[in-house]
Amino acid sequence: MSPASRRRCRTLSGSYLARRLLQTIPVVIGVTLIVFTLIHLTPGDPVEVMMAGQGTVTQQQIDQLRAEMGLDEPLWRQYLLFLGGLARGDIGISFYYRGTSVGSLIASRLPATIELTVMALLISLVIALPVGVLSAVRRYSWPDRVGTVGALLGVSMPDFWLGLVLMIVFAVTLQWLPISGRITYGLEPAHLTGLYLLDSLLTRNGPAFGDALRHLLLPAVTLGAAMAALTMRITRSSMLEVIRQEYITYARAKGLSGARVVLRHVLRNALIPTVTVVTLNVGTLLGGNMIVETIFGWPGLGRLVVDSVYVRDYPVVQAAVFVYALTYILMNLAADSLYTYLNPRVTL
Amino acid sequence: MRRSLAVVWRSLALACALALALAALPTGAASPPDTLVVGMDEDAVTMDPMNFRHRQTETILRNVYDGLVTRTPDMRVVPELAESWEQPDDTTWIFHLRRGVTFHDGTPFTAEDAAYSINRIVRDGAMGGQTSPRKGLLGQVTGAEVVDEYTLKIETDGPWPALLSFLPFHMMVPSETGDRMIEKPVGTGPFRFVEWQKGQRVVLARYDDYYGGSPELPPVGPAQVKRVIFQALPEPASRLAALRAGEIDIMTDVPVDQMGAVEADPNLQVLTVNGTRSFFMGMNVTKPPFDDVRVRRAVNLAVDVQAIVDGVLNGLATRTSTLLSPQAFGFDESLEAYAYDPEAARELLQEAGVGSGLSITVDTMPDNRPAAEVIAYYLEQVGIRTRIQSWGDYGAMVDAIKQGRRDAWVDSWGNATLDPSDIAEPKLRTGGRGNYSGYSNPRVDELLTLAARTTDQEARQDAYREMQAIVHEDAPMLFGWVAQDLYAVNRRIENWEPSPDSRINLHDAQER
Numbered sequence: 001m002s003p004a005s006r007r008r009c010r011t012l013s014g015s016y017l018a019r020r021l022l023q024t025i026p027v028v029i030g031v032t033l034i035v036f037t038l039i040h041l042t043p044g045d046p047v048e049v050m051m052a053g054q055g056t057v058t059q060q061q062i063d064q065l066r067a068e069m070g071l072d073e074p075l076w077r078q079y080l081l082f083l084g085g086l087a088r089g090d091i092g093i094s095f096y097y098r099g100t101s102v103g104s105l106i107a108s109r110l111p112a113t114i115e116l117t118v119m120a121l122l123i124s125l126v127i128a129l130p131v132g133v134l135s136a137v138r139r140y141s142w143p144d145r146v147g148t149v150g151a152l153l154g155v156s157m158p159d160f161w162l163g164l165v166l167m168i169v170f171a172v173t174l175q176w177l178p179i180s181g182r183i184t185y186g187l188e189p190a191h192l193t194g195l196y197l198l199d200s201l202l203t204r205n206g207p208a209f210g211d212a213l214r215h216l217l218l219p220a221v222t223l224g225a226a227m228a229a230l231t232m233r234i235t236r237s238s239m240l241e242v243i244r245q246e247y248i249t250y251a252r253a254k255g256l257s258g259a260r261v262v263l264r265h266v267l268r269n270a271l272i273p274t275v276t277v278v279t280l281n282v283g284t285l286l287g288g289n290m291i292v293e294t295i296f297g298w299p300g301l302g303r304l305v306v307d308s309v310y311v312r313d314y315p316v317v318q319a320a321v322f323v324y325a326l327t328y329i330l331m332n333l334a335a336d337s338l339y340t341y342l343n344p345r346v347t348l
Numbered sequence: 349m350r351r352s353l354a355v356v357w358r359s360l361a362l363a364c365a366l367a368l369a370l371a372a373l374p375t376g377a378a379s380p381p382d383t384l385v386v387g388m389d390e391d392a393v394t395m396d397p398m399n400f401r402h403r404q405t406e407t408i409l410r411n412v413y414d415g416l417v418t419r420t421p422d423m424r425v426v427p428e429l430a431e432s433w434e435q436p437d438d439t440t441w442i443f444h445l446r447r448g449v450t451f452h453d454g455t456p457f458t459a460e461d462a463a464y465s466i467n468r469i470v471r472d473g474a475m476g477g478q479t480s481p482r483k484g485l486l487g488q489v490t491g492a493e494v495v496d497e498y499t500l501k502i503e504t505d506g507p508w509p510a511l512l513s514f515l516p517f518h519m520m521v522p523s524e525t526g527d528r529m530i531e532k533p534v535g536t537g538p539f540r541f542v543e544w545q546k547g548q549r550v551v552l553a554r555y556d557d558y559y560g561g562s563p564e565l566p567p568v569g570p571a572q573v574k575r576v577i578f579q580a581l582p583e584p585a586s587r588l589a590a591l592r593a594g595e596i597d598i599m600t601d602v603p604v605d606q607m608g609a610v611e612a613d614p615n616l617q618v619l620t621v622n623g624t625r626s627f628f629m630g631m632n633v634t635k636p637p638f639d640d641v642r643v644r645r646a647v648n649l650a651v652d653v654q655a656i657v658d659g660v661l662n663g664l665a666t667r668t669s670t671l672l673s674p675q676a677f678g679f680d681e682s683l684e685a686y687a688y689d690p691e692a693a694r695e696l697l698q699e700a701g702v703g704s705g706l707s708i709t710v711d712t713m714p715d716n717r718p719a720a721e722v723i724a725y726y727l728e729q730v731g732i733r734t735r736i737q738s739w740g741d742y743g744a745m746v747d748a749i750k751q752g753r754r755d756a757w758v759d760s761w762g763n764a765t766l767d768p769s770d771i772a773e774p775k776l777r778t779g780g781r782g783n784y785s786g787y788s789n790p791r792v793d794e795l796l797t798l799a800a801r802t803t804d805q806e807a808r809q810d811a812y813r814e815m816q817a818i819v820h821e822d823a824p825m826l827f828g829w830v831a832q833d834l835y836a837v838n839r840r841i842e843n844w845e846p847s848p849d850s851r852i853n854l855h856d857a858q859e860r
Contacts (some may be wrong), residue, residue, distance in 0.1 A: 042741075042743075042744065043743065043744040043747035043748065044741065044742075044743020044744050044746070044747050045743065045747070048743065048746065048747075049742070049743045050401050050402075050481065051401060051481075051781075052742060052743075052746065056484040056485045056487065056514075056770045057401075057481075057483075057484035057781065058484060058781075059781060061479075061481075061483055061484050062781075064472075064479055065479070065481055068478055068479065096393055097393050097394060097546075098393055098394040098396065098399040098400050098481075099394055099396055099399050099530050100394065100546075105546070108546045108547070109546070109547060112547075164585055164586070164589070167586065167589050168589060171589060171590075171593050171595075172589050172592050172593045175593060175594075178593075178595060179581075179586060179589055179590045179593055179595055180387075180579055180581050180586065180590050180595060180596075181548050181549065181579065182548065185383075185549065185551055185577055188545075294582045294583050294586075295583045295585075295586050296586065297548065297579065297580055297581040297582065297583075297586065297590075299391075299545065299546060299547030299548040299580075300547075303547065303582070304547065310741060310742075310743070311743075312743055
């Protein structure tokens with residue numbers, strides 16, 4: 001191990017991690033309490049929504065259903081029951097997806113969202129990093145201008161519009177890519193992680209990999225476009241800042257090659273703001289993007305949660321918010337840890 | 349510097365090459381042969397045929413499970429698993445079951461299964477301690493028992509003439525499987541359950557030993573297609589794109605404004621069927637201005653409902669004279685809808701002393717907003733200032749309306765049985781569950797009770813007719829329309845037609 005990498009390991013201490021993880025507990029409890037209160041204060045009732053516009057039910061049957069869902073208990077008791085269940089690892093039964101445990105619902109939807117997020121992230125990085133670097137080192141050149149216009153388009157295009165346009169061009173007209181779902185029926189790889197790409201790689205299932213990838217492309221590009229635009233602009237501006245530093249002039253004066261200076265000295269130091277933006281973005285994306293998931297019939301978490309809010313499926317909303325809070329906190333922690341790698345002077 | 353750029357260019361070129369290579373892969377978008385794909389707006393909510401109140405779930409599961417009776421596309425109730433039935437007295441029904449029917453696991457279907465199925469719905473706690481939310485869909489049924497292997501007795505608490513209208517919704521499950529059917533449905537229907545990928549699709553395969561289904565719905569025999577997939581695609585524009593790309597064969601819930609796009613495609617056709625959902629603008633009769641019947645009649649005279657049907661709904665709806673669909677039992681075709689007469693409306697408003705300066709708010713969900721805007725336009729013409737309150741959330745809107753402080757709201761109510769009881773009871777009876785107007789007329793209540801408690805169909809018909817006349821006069825709502833359900837279908841699909849109760853029976857459907 002080189003002295004430099006040993007120093008890097010020391011900068012991220014175990015006690016720091018433990019402290020940060022412990023801090024998540026009050027945060028998560030606070031978030032669940034707020035969401036619990038909000039969703040119960042919102043007018044509307046799960047049983048009324050289930051029976052909306054249907055005459056064939058009596059008030060007595062409605063009361064009975066409410067009692068079976070535990071909705072006749074006082075609110076504070078419902079919240080304590082929820083927390084108690086959470087502590088035991090039991091997050092309840094969905095009101096809307098009748099008879100299905102909330103845990104299995106979220107577990108069935110989460111891999112789809114993770115896969116989409118990772119792919120969108122990869123696509124955005126593959127576009128944003130090179131273009132951002134190029135824009136910075138050749139400022140005001142035509143590639144920089146193309147990048148700027150591209151970034152403007154990327155953030156301005158609403159994802160429902162971009163998704164539909166991509167769909168009409170690549171799926172309906174050219175018929176290159178499929179529209180809906182994660183994979184063609186019958187091609188599903190053996191279930192290991194629920195991430196189709198990973199599972200098909202692990203089981204060396206070529207057709208499944210290709211098919212899952214083709215299903216992923218349109219939603220991932222739709223989702224990645226705005227993210228690429230943002231990442232690119234951040235990379236460009238922080239690169240420009242670093243390029244002006246004296247140590248870069250020194251590195252060049254030392255006779256280091258242009259590529260070495262840009263990639264090793266400029267880019268690495270310029271990546272800290274990019275990492276912050278990207279990790280927080282990923283934290284949000286892991287909650288699932290309701291619009292993209294709806295357009296592409298993608299069975300992810302975002303659609304599940306938004307639908308659950310509409311039908312007042314309290315257990316699903318509560319559990320999902322718990323997962324969100326946890327993801328966000330962990331992504332923050334990941335960002336902080338990455339800083340120590342990128343800049344050894346940062347210690348945690 | 350040059351070399352740094354070369355690195356960047358190289359990575360860009362690589363990314364482009366990768367994207368092109370992926371795009372050039374062979375396509376597999378079209379639905380595979382022998383497979384019929386239905387694109388629906390929602391996925392199922394459960395695979396337990398007794399544990400839901402959800403149209404899409406019913407549409408899917410009713411292809412796996414058969415009922416004692418079913419309906420023809422023109423909504424006649426005909427035998428399915430029952431061959432015939434009789435009514436020895438007002439509260440007892442005897443059903444003679446078909447012999448030689450097997451469940452998908454090979455066990456024979458007998459009266460024991462039928463009794464178990466009915467009782468799992470109507471008995472408290474019969475679903476592993478829970479009570480079925482479908483209990484209300486069997487109204488006054490108290491229970492079922494086995495008479496002999498192929499004879500079933502159903503008892504009701506008092507005469508319940510609407511039993512046969514409700515029975516087509518109820519599916520027969522094997523008594524042996526019990527609560528395990530939540531994970532793996534086993535029915536007697538034309539298709540057996542294969543897989544449910546939650547949020548994405550339900551896959552069914554043809555059951556080769558199918559007894560054939562109702563003899564009244566030829567051809568009788570196993571289903572035509574080998575496999576059926578119900579794919580969830582919530583966004584209508586994506587559903588249409590998937591249909592055009594050949595990924596799905598039947599698209600449900602086509603929005604009226606997409607009709608043109610479907611008709612422009614030579615591979616597609618639009619199929620329509622009269623729906624069973626009534627649309628109206630409810631009025632709060634418990635407070636001014638709508639506590640005065642003259643104002644409510646004036647509203648009915650002031651709004652040109654036919655213009656909404658033609659302009660907003662492209663003519664794909666039928667105007668109604670009251671709340672009842674023209675296809676409903678006991679519908680009174682002699683009763684004429686209010687004519688558009690703004691002059692008469694103004695006079696009535698004057699008479700009621702609310703000539704000008706009247707101002708109301710109309711609540712609506714976004715789907716009904718275009719209709720609400722046209723209503724507002726017509727109301728403004730007779731001097732009623734109308735503000736539209738658009739809600740994003742149905743639960744919240746209904747909650748506000750039920751507080752009794754709103755003026756009016758554009759809404760709808762389903763009547764899938766086409767028996768007036770399941771729309772008139774909740775909407776028009778004093779204190780009814782869906783009677784958000786606060787409407788109350790003792791004679792209407794009497795007539796509803798009469799119709800609910802006699803098995804004499806003629807007497808029921810008379811009661812419902814008298815009720816319609818009274819409600820028409822009392823006008824607790826601006827009577828609206830029954831919308832048609834729109835389906836877009838690939839022309840290679842034959843022998844399938846939509847059904848008014850929004851079931852999608854794929855038994856006879858085949859591919860060209």
